[in-house]
Amino acid sequence: MVITPRAGVNVENGRLTLVTDEAGPITRLSRSRTATGFHGGVDIDLFFPNPPQFTGGLNIRPFVGVGVFVNTAPDVSLVGRSALFDYRASANTSVNVGLKGRLGVAFNP
Secondary structure (H helix, E strand, O other): OEEEEEEEEEEEEEEEEEEEOOOOOOEEEEEEEEEEEEEEEEEEEEEOOOOHHHHOOOOEEEEEEEEEEEEEEOOEEEEEEOOOOEEEEEEOOEEEEEEEEEEEEEEOO
């Protein structure tokens, strides 16, 4: 059995573009944004003995595993200006918790 913790940073980069051209001049609003969040989790993998009769002599080990993780997504905000007023909309950071299953083979040197 192998237990593998992990932690890191999520980096999200996106672009929002809005184009209108109905009955008037073309209006284009474009915004590019890069933000960061946190990712952490742990995997527990159970390795089985190498079955030479099924692997043709290759040095591989089948495994099954489960993992849990936590992701935080960065704040989302939109800022703009109209002819009458300025506006701002935003959302708080969200937290996602999940469980995953894994099935695979490990190749050993």
